[in-house]
Amino acid sequence: MEKNIILAGVGGQGILSIAAVIDWAALDAGLVIRQAEVHGMSQRGGAVQSHLRISDRELFADLIAHGTADLILSVEPLESLRYLPWLAPEGHVVTSTDPFVNVQGYPPVERIIKALRSAVNPLLVPAEQLAREAGSVRASNMVMLGAAAPFTGIEPERLEAGIQALFGAKGAQIVDINIRAFRKGLTLSNANQTTS
Amino acid sequence: MNSSRLLLLGAEAVAQGAIDAGISGVYAYPGTPSTEITEYIQRSALARESGVRSSWSANEKTAYEAALGMAYAGKRSLVCMKHVGLNVAADAFINSAITGVNGGLVLAVADDPSMHSSQNEQDSRVYGRFAMVPVLEPSSQQELYDAMFHAFELSESVKLPVIVRMTTRLSHSRAGVGRRDSVAQNPLHAEYAPERFVLMPHNARVQYRHLLELQPKLETLSESSFLNRAVEGSGPLGVIAFGIGFNYVMEARRMHGIECRVLKVGQYPPPRRQIDELFAACDEVLVVEEGYPVYEELFRGYFGSPKIRGRMDGALPRDGEMTTDLVASALGATPAETTAVPEIVINRPPELCRGCGHRDMFEAINTVMREQAEHHVFSDIGCYTLGALSPFSAIHTCVDMGAAITMAKGAADAGLRPAVCVIGDSTFAHSGMTGLLDAVNDRSPITVIIADNDTTAMTGGQCSSASGSKLERICRGLGVEEAHLRSITPLKQHLDENIAVLREEFAYDGVSVVIARRECIETAARKKRRSAAKGE
Ligand SMILES: Cc1ncc(C[n+]2csc(CCOP(=O)(O)OP(=O)(O)O)c2C)c(N)n1
Numbered sequence: 001m002e003k004n005i006i007l008a009g010v011g012g013q014g015i016l017s018i019a020a021v022i023d024w025a026a027l028d029a030g031l032v033i034r035q036a037e038v039h040g041m042s043q044r045g046g047a048v049q050s051h052l053r054i055s056d057r058e059l060f061a062d063l064i065a066h067g068t069a070d071l072i073l074s075v076e077p078l079e080s081l082r083y084l085p086w087l088a089p090e091g092h093v094v095t096s097t098d099p100f101v102n103v104q105g106y107p108p109v110e111r112i113i114k115a116l117r118s119a120v121n122p123l124l125v126p127a128e129q130l131a132r133e134a135g136s137v138r139a140s141n142m143v144m145l146g147a148a149a150p151f152t153g154i155e156p157e158r159l160e161a162g163i164q165a166l167f168g169a170k171g172a173q174i175v176d177i178n179i180r181a182f183r184k185g186l187t188l189s190n191a192n193q194t195t196s
Numbered sequence: 197m198n199s200s201r202l203l204l205l206g207a208e209a210v211a212q213g214a215i216d217a218g219i220s221g222v223y224a225y226p227g228t229p230s231t232e233i234t235e236y237i238q239r240s241a242l243a244r245e246s247g248v249r250s251s252w253s254a255n256e257k258t259a260y261e262a263a264l265g266m267a268y269a270g271k272r273s274l275v276c277m278k279h280v281g282l283n284v285a286a287d288a289f290i291n292s293a294i295t296g297v298n299g300g301l302v303l304a305v306a307d308d309p310s311m312h313s314s315q316n317e318q319d320s321r322v323y324g325r326f327a328m329v330p331v332l333e334p335s336s337q338q339e340l341y342d343a344m345f346h347a348f349e350l351s352e353s354v355k356l357p358v359i360v361r362m363t364t365r366l367s368h369s370r371a372g373v374g375r376r377d378s379v380a381q382n383p384l385h386a387e388y389a390p391e392r393f394v395l396m397p398h399n400a401r402v403q404y405r406h407l408l409e410l411q412p413k414l415e416t417l418s419e420s421s422f423l424n425r426a427v428e429g430s431g432p433l434g435v436i437a438f439g440i441g442f443n444y445v446m447e448a449r450r451m452h453g454i455e456c457r458v459l460k461v462g463q464y465p466p467p468r469r470q471i472d473e474l475f476a477a478c479d480e481v482l483v484v485e486e487g488y489p490v491y492e493e494l495f496r497g498y499f500g501s502p503k504i505r506g507r508m509d510g511a512l513p514r515d516g517e518m519t520t521d522l523v524a525s526a527l528g529a530t531p532a533e534t535t536a537v538p539e540i541v542i543n544r545p546p547e548l549c550r551g552c553g554h555r556d557m558f559e560a561i562n563t564v565m566r567e568q569a570e571h572h573v574f575s576d577i578g579c580y581t582l583g584a585l586s587p588f589s590a591i592h593t594c595v596d597m598g599a600a601i602t603m604a605k606g607a608a609d610a611g612l613r614p615a616v617c618v619i620g621d622s623t624f625a626h627s628g629m630t631g632l633l634d635a636v637n638d639r640s641p642i643t644v645i646i647a648d649n650d651t652t653a654m655t656g657g658q659c660s661s662a663s664g665s666k667l668e669r670i671c672r673g674l675g676v677e678e679a680h681l682r683s684i685t686p687l688k689q690h691l692d693e694n695i696a697v698l699r700e701e702f703a704y705d706g707v708s709v710v711i712a713r714r715e716c717i718e719t720a721a722r723k724k725r726r727s728a729a730k731g732e
Contacts, residue, residue: 010544023203027372033203036369040228040313040655044582046546051369060443062369065451065520067532078544084535102547107540115538 001031002055003153004064006083008074010100011043014141015075017166019050021145024162025154026054036062045102047079054153073148075127075141076100077112084119093120094148094189096127096140123147123192130184139181146185150193156186204373206366207232209337210276210304213344215242218379220271220299221249223259225626226655227278228313229367230306234276235658246381252652254661255597255626256281260288260303267301267357268393270385272348279307279320280596284627286323289357293327294403295393296355299382300348304360306367309487309517315577315596317515319487324359324464328407330414331359331464332423333439337371339462343423345376350417354410363486365517366440415465423462426470429455433527434478436461436471438491441484441518448524456527466491475503482506482526486518548582553714554647556686558583558590560694561618561645564702565590570612576600576628578620579653579716591618598627604642605635614702615642622652625662629670635707636675643701644709649716657719664713671709680708687714 005022009015019035026033036051051064066085072093074080080095087093093116099109116122125147131140142163149156160179167175204212211233214222224234237243237250253259256277263275277285282305289303305323308314324331332347334340343360351358391399418424427446434457437445442460449456459474461467475481483492483506492506505511511526512518525531548555557580565571575581575591576599583590593603600617608615619628624646635642646667652658662670671681682701684694694712701708 011546023370027201027203032372034369034371036365037205038312039232039368044546044549044579045544047544059371060446060450061520062365062440062443063519065447065524065532067534068451078541081538081541084537087535089533103542103544105542107542111540115540119535119538 001153002057003053003071004069004088005052005054005071005073005152006064006069006086007050007052008072008079008083009048009076010079010102011046011048013075013100015048015050018073018075018141018145019052020166021159021162022052022054022152022154024165025158028158028161029154031056032059034059034062047082049083071148071151073144075144077109077116078106080122081112081115087120091120092151093122094144094151095122095124096144097124098126098128098140123189125185125188127185130188131181134181134184135177139178142178142181143185146182147189149182149186150189201372201374203370204337204341205232205368205370206337206340206362207306207368208236209340209373210344210360210362211236211240212373212375213341214274214302214304215240215248216375216378217345217348218272218381219248219274220381221263221266222274222276223253223263224276225253225256225259225281226652226658227281227306228655229308229364230276230278230281230304231655231658232367233304235656252659252661256285257288260285260292263301264288264292264297267297267299268386270299270387271382272300274302274304276304278314279305279318280315281305282320282323284597289323290327291395292357293329293407294395294400296403297351297357298355298385298387300351301357302344302347302351302360303357304362307361307363307487309363312364315594317487319490320359320361321464321487321490324361325490328411329356329358330354330417331361333361333462333464334423335366335440335442335460335462337366337369337373339423340366341373341375343462345379346422354414354417356407356410361439363440363517411465415468418463418465418467419469421463421467424467424470425460426474427458427460429457431456432479433482434459434474434480435482435484435527436474436491437484438462439486441486441523444518444520444523445484447520448527448529451520452524452527452529454527454529479503480505482511484512484518484523484526489514545585546582547585548579549717551717552579553649553686553712553716554580554583555588556688556691556694556714557618557645557647557712558588560684560686560691560698561616562588562590563695564698565616567699568614568702570614572607572612572616574600574604574607574615574617576617576619576623577654578623578647579649580618580620580647581654583618597623598631601628601631601635601642601644604644605631605638605640608640608642609638613641615640616645616702617642618645618647620653621646621648621650621663621667622660624667625660629674632671632676632707632709633674639706641705642707643698643704644707646709646711648711648713649719651716651719653716653718657716657722667711676707676709680704680706682708683711683713685714686712
């Protein structure tokens with residue numbers, strides 16, 4: 001088992017919480033992890049990414065090589081396109097359709113989706129809407145994790161345990177919202193896989 | 197859950213390793229990608245219980261000297277900084293190689309190839325060679341952790357400071373790290389050794405000769421270091437892989453089924469015996485370094501060697517960080533077919549937060565500057581450097597910490613009017629005060645705007661050594677006249693008065709200081725969250 005995952009988003013959108021849950025679950029499963037993240041200047045509203053590698057054998061590089069990512073998980077549609085050169089031929093793209101517009105010349109979302117579709121068969125997730133249904137927009141990153149869960153190589157139950165472990169300190173209500181959000185994403189993803 | 201392994205950033209592995217290796221203190225000034233070392237120690241319950249001192253220093257030089265003092269007193273000390281911080285600490289650092297140490301002194305320095313958050317990509321290994329001290333360059337988080345024990349032992353055995361060098365990728369990447377039994381702190385044990393520590397020429401000459409005589413021993417120690425090892429292989433091509441260059445070589449080898457011999461080097465001076473062996477066994481040697489081609493250049497020599505490949509002959513790019521792809525192509529592998537980035541993808545540069553006081557400050561500065569014939573604004577390093585980007589385009593320089601004030605002074609001396617500069621509170625404490633004293637002594641007509649957001653925001657909100665009323669007291673003490681020591685609140689509703697204050701001070705023919713004071717919204721929000729959590 002070896003998975004190369006690129007998490008993409010904009011500084012401040014919380015991709016590191018997604019990484020933390022996967023890390024926790026991978027460690028729990030006894031896997032080897034390398035997870036490179038971006039700190040510093042770009043965290044101020046710039047494009048940020050995290051290279052996450054999990055494996056049952058020794059890993060060397062902290063960075064993923066071009067053409068070898070099994071999954072691009074993006075919490076922002078434009079950002080999902082930025083890392084396409086890293087995607088493996090059989091790789092998956094799971095992206096939120098909620099744009100984060102903080103630059104001039106941000107293209108219309110339809111054009112982004114079109115560009116994405118012309119390269120891959122993406123799983124599009126209305127993350128904010130599902131998160132709101134789960135109880136808080138702030139849980140949209142857990143919706144995204146749920147939607148991407150089937151491609152991570154880690155059982156959803158273990159990821160849920162990770163959510164429990166990481167959000168536990170914030171109280172039972174926060175945990176519940178995030179688990180609900182995770183399940184909404186997962187359900188969407190499973191439904192999509194059976195229909196396509 | 198496997199509790200024996202911690203999931204740590206490289207920087208945190210350095211911190212945990214240092215705590216477990218028995219440090220009595222860490223001294224540091226923040227700087228990406230080194231900041232997390234000290235932050236981790238500040239959060240560590242173990243460090244707190246064992247009384248490890250860990251608050252931020254005013255700058256890297258004061259940090260380094262304090263660490264040297266702690267080592268003088270017989271205890272183990274850690275000092276951390278980013279690569280450019282070592283320029284600031286260089287005087288202390290280079291001379292500490294001449295004095296040597298008593299307790300172990302380890303300098304953890306984090307370089308930033310590709311300049312993700314820096315002004316340059318200088319390679320700290322050059323400083324290691326310059327000072328002639330051992331440098332360790334581990335290639336994984338676990339090695340970083342283990343290397344801290346080794347670094348302190350080495351430092352105490354050869355009585356020299358030891359550098360642990362890492363780069364952005366390792367510092368900011370997490371992996372599982374297993375811990376060892378911890379070492380007790382050294383007892384207080386200061387020795388009178390003026391012949392080593394009083395660097396008057398007669399002592400310094402003796403000490404310097406001693407340092408030179410130590411060099412062969414350092415090389416021998418590298419030959420048996422756990423950080424240096426050969427990986428079996430075959431074929432005419434061999435690789436010498438330094439630091440995390442090793443990771444990319446091993447990854448490329450596995451991906452493309454390449455069987456070349458590899459020599460991993462993680463302790464300097466490089467192990468001569470192993471290097472000789474590799475050169476003897478191979479027709480061609482690729483040198484992979486995460487940083488400058490420091491050793492490639494050395495191996496090539498002035499007259500060059502047709503056998504050597506690397507950054508200097510184009511086999512690898514001359515600048516920027518290494519990647520598996522770059523190494524694979526240098527090893528002759530065909531690159532994978534990949535999907536291109538669609539044209540509609542635009543850049544998304546960083547920006548000042550919505551609601552940040554720096555925004556309102558720049559709006560006021562820009563308004564007054566538009567009235568001037570010359571509108572240069574000398575700036576410094578911090579979040580406010582983002583004022584260089586649109587929509588503000590408000591600043592015109594950013595060179596090194598403190599340079600805002602002194603460059604404005606020099607330009608004023610040359611006749612530029614107005615000579616305006618912007619500097620953050622943390623940067624002012626770091627290197628601004630001495631420059632302001634120069635300006636006061638010369639009565640140079642400059643206006644210094646201190647952007648006081650009560651924190652070191654750019655690096656994540658560390659305590660600032662001088663903010664709030666302390667800034668007024670410092671400026672007064674340095675001789676700034678009371679009438680030209682002003683403060684403004686950078687908020688929309690104060691825009692008109694702020695413009696008026698700046699206009700007056702820009703027109704003043706002497707040193708004026710305007711403190712633009714409003715708390716960073718990030719730290720304010722964090723404080724609020726923390727007190728809310730406590731209230732529950
Ligand atoms: C010599 C040196 N040390 C550290 C840094 C890293 N650094 C860049 S900006 C900054 C903080 C600046 O804080 P402040 O001046 O208060 O401005 P703010 O970010 O809060 O606006 C630091 C530590 C550096 N670039 N150079």
